[in-house]
Amino acid sequence: MRKMIKRLAGGIYDWLDNRVEVSVLVDFAHKQLTKLAPGHLNWLFSFGTVTLVFFACQFVSGLLLMIYYEASADSAYESVKFIMEQVRFGWLIRQVHAYSAHFMIAFLCLHAIRVFFHGGYKKPREMTWLFGFALLVVAISFAFTGYLLPWDQLSFWGTTIGTEIAGTTPVIGKYLLIVLRGGETISDVTLTRFYAAHVVVLPWVFAMLVGMHLFLIYYKGLSTLDRTDVPEKTPEELKKTGGKPFYPEHVLKAAIVVLLVLAFMVLMIIYSPIPLSDRADPFNTPGGIKPAWYFLPMYQALKYMPKMIGIIGLGLVILAIWLLPFLDRTPERQISRRPLAMSLGILFIVANLILALLGKIGETEHTIWGTRYHIDTYGYPHVIASPAEALIIEDLDLADETEDGE
Numbered sequence: 001m002r003k004m005i006k007r008l009a010g011g012i013y014d015w016l017d018n019r020v021e022v023s024v025l026v027d028f029a030h031k032q033l034t035k036l037a038p039g040h041l042n043w044l045f046s047f048g049t050v051t052l053v054f055f056a057c058q059f060v061s062g063l064l065l066m067i068y069y070e071a072s073a074d075s076a077y078e079s080v081k082f083i084m085e086q087v088r089f090g091w092l093i094r095q096v097h098a099y100s101a102h103f104m105i106a107f108l109c110l111h112a113i114r115v116f117f118h119g120g121y122k123k124p125r126e127m128t129w130l131f132g133f134a135l136l137v138v139a140i141s142f143a144f145t146g147y148l149l150p151w152d153q154l155s156f157w158g159t160t161i162g163t164e165i166a167g168t169t170p171v172i173g174k175y176l177l178i179v180l181r182g183g184e185t186i187s188d189v190t191l192t193r194f195y196a197a198h199v200v201v202l203p204w205v206f207a208m209l210v211g212m213h214l215f216l217i218y219y220k221g222l223s224t225l226d227r228t229d230v231p232e233k234t235p236e237e238l239k240k241t242g243g244k245p246f247y248p249e250h251v252l253k254a255a256i257v258v259l260l261v262l263a264f265m266v267l268m269i270i271y272s273p274i275p276l277s278d279r280a281d282p283f284n285t286p287g288g289i290k291p292a293w294y295f296l297p298m299y300q301a302l303k304y305m306p307k308m309i310g311i312i313g314l315g316l317v318i319l320a321i322w323l324l325p326f327l328d329r330t331p332e333r334q335i336s337r338r339p340l341a342m343s344l345g346i347l348f349i350v351a352n353l354i355l356a357l358l359g360k361i362g363e364t365e366h367t368i369w370g371t372r373y374h375i376d377t378y379g380y381p382h383v384i385a386s387p388a389e390a391l392i393i394e395d396l397d398l399a400d401e402t403e404d405g406e
């Protein structure tokens, strides 16, 4: 690695090394990166790296957006519109920022699922999981605070719903709501608070947590699929069982996945850009406002039970996931030998997908096999028109759309 950097940086490396001994750092990084990783490492192990790359995208595009963004209720919306319509490549920077937030959370979840099914949270990597889960909470807080910043109808009313849910937390709910909003309602004060958290507090917390998470991964190494009650494999044993150095073998795989996912994001930006809706209007509640997809399962689940029980239940589920390494002390890592963990894991994923789907289709109308249905807020369909009537409604909808288009 020293040779490669010397070749790339030429005399600069020697110049720096003579003054501040950068070779000590380079040798340390080389030693850590070329540590042997277990032989079962596959493409799924790239998800952590993909998450890190999306965070880098967020950071760079966020810094660029800050040049023109104005965090005040009077001008936030206009400044975002200006970025999208007037600033050269402003639309691209905003889309990269908005899309990489969605991709980052999606890959964070996939990464956590990967770790769960490989038993990577078990002894002696409990702390890696604790810091990782804290990262998930901070990432969601990033998304939540960032959502309000464009100050359009969607962000205003989405944040109203989100803070309302936080306000139903037992005992502290009332105070939490006031602290989040900076008053009874969403206002200029809320925007300033969210902006400060989004660009100052959360980035520092996130950077420190990522630093700890990565340090623990390289310090402890990635886990094998062996039971936790047998000693961890030495580098020699890893080599004999097909272990490969993290760099370059695994880094190359991760780079391919990163490039493919980035290419997919570019396609999404081109063919399905995230729109800016109308300017926020506190006196006009638009219909069908829903929280972002990663809050949908929680939002939907809360509809089926009394708010208080729902919030306590959700809190307990979140706490149980965070403390998973201490709750699941079984020594097996192979998922085929952990039937209970496998069933609970699959049940959790399927339940979340179903709740998200119900949340998405709730409060909408659809024509299925010719019959028009209204899907209520709980996801139950109600027939509102026979096939013949549905045809007329569809014609009317089509005529409305054509008129709007004109």
Ligand code: HEM
Pocket (backbone or CB within 6 Å): 044, 045, 046, 047, 048, 049, 051, 052, 055, 108, 111, 112, 115, 118, 119, 120, 121, 125, 128, 129, 131, 132, 133, 134, 135, 136, 139, 210, 213, 217, 221, 222, 223
């Ligand atoms: C920004 C957030 C995160 C980043 C950048 C990140 C990054 C990484 C990377 C690069 C690895 C090594 C390769 C891999 O397994 O993919 C890893 C491993 C690990 N991560 Fe994360 N991670 C994040 C969030 C999380 C979350 C949310 C959890 C769990 C709730 C978690 C738990 C773990 C554990 C336990 C390992 C070690 C797994 C093993 O030894 O098999 N991480 N992380």
